[in-house]
Amino acid sequence: MVAIKTPTAPSKDADFRNQTHANLPVNSKALPIMPEPPLPPNQQTPSSTATHISTPMDFTALPLFPLHTVLFPGGLLSLQIFEVRYLDLMKRCEKTGEPFGVVSLQSGHEVRRAPRPGETETLAPIGTLATLERIEHPQPGLMLIQARGTQRFTLQSSHLLPHGLWTCAIQLIPDDIPAAVPAELASFSQRLQGTLTAMAGQDDTLPLPAPPDDPRWQDAGWLANRWAECLPLPAAERQRLMSLDNPLWRLELVTEWLERLGQHPGP
Numbered sequence: 001m002v003a004i005k006t007p008t009a010p011s012k013d014a015d016f017r018n019q020t021h022a023n024l025p026v027n028s029k030a031l032p033i034m035p036e037p038p039l040p041p042n043q044q045t046p047s048s049t050a051t052h053i054s055t056p057m058d059f060t061a062l063p064l065f066p067l068h069t070v071l072f073p074g075g076l077l078s079l080q081i082f083e084v085r086y087l088d089l090m091k092r093c094e095k096t097g098e099p100f101g102v103v104s105l106q107s108g109h110e111v112r113r114a115p116r117p118g119e120t121e122t123l124a125p126i127g128t129l130a131t132l133e134r135i136e137h138p139q140p141g142l143m144l145i146q147a148r149g150t151q152r153f154t155l156q157s158s159h160l161l162p163h164g165l166w167t168c169a170i171q172l173i174p175d176d177i178p179a180a181v182p183a184e185l186a187s188f189s190q191r192l193q194g195t196l197t198a199m200a201g202q203d204d205t206l207p208l209p210a211p212p213d214d215p216r217w218q219d220a221g222w223l224a225n226r227w228a229e230c231l232p233l234p235a236a237e238r239q240r241l242m243s244l245d246n247p248l249w250r251l252e253l254v255t256e257w258l259e260r261l262g263q264h265p266g267p
Contacts, residue, residue, distance in 0.1 A: 106123065
């Protein structure tokens with residue numbers, strides 16, 4: 001049996017400024033996890049994995065939030081925000097509805113500090129747009145937010161502003177090609193539903209990412225993303241899976257990881 005990723009909640013008495021942004025647990029009581037919003041009936045297709053940007057945007061200077069994690073399209077990200085550069089960014093996103101970019105931080109630190117000799121921040125070449133779904137202000141200088149991953153993008157160029165915020169020019173990556181879950185992996189979908197249902201039974205803030213009859217459970221790309229984000233995979237492997245253009249290949253690789261970790265998708 002494979003241990004599903006369950007972050008530990010920070011101590012209530014801890015100084016949040018000494019923590020990373022990404023360690024707000026997904027089962028935080030302050031921000032109950034919300035399932036991915038259902039699509040309108042006329043848009044429910046097996047390949048629906050992301051919310052497209054419907055308003056014109058300037059993708060030559062997209063603000064970035066580098067993290068030691070990987071956000072998949074359709075995935076939910078819970079963060080605690082306390083640095084001025086990101087507090088300002090979240091206020092702007094809350095006001096305008098614009099997305100920000102989440103990229104994996106391959107070297108460097110999430111929280112800004114004086115750089116050491118030879119120390120640099122390295123960003124992954126592919127990231128995911130994120131849009132705010134919930135935001136709370138429990139105390140001055142602290143925000144708790146939930147953001148939904150939408151569309152992937154490739155970094156074309158990046159620029160570090162004086163106050164520490166990264167911006168970049170990006171090119172959007174098309175959504176996954178529609179691909180049904182192969183018949184031999186049909187139980188793969190049922191197995192994930194069972195696993196997440198059991199987790200939800202222990203914690204009512206962890207509902208299924210979509211209703212059991214949602215067609216996305218039968219989409220190879222969406223299903224692979226949901227497995228990949230909850231399995232205990234190395235960050236580099238999670239980044240590789242997210243970057244793959246072929247959803248069937250992504251699902252097959254996730255299956256290999258399940259077998260390697262001892263979690264077989266069959267009955």
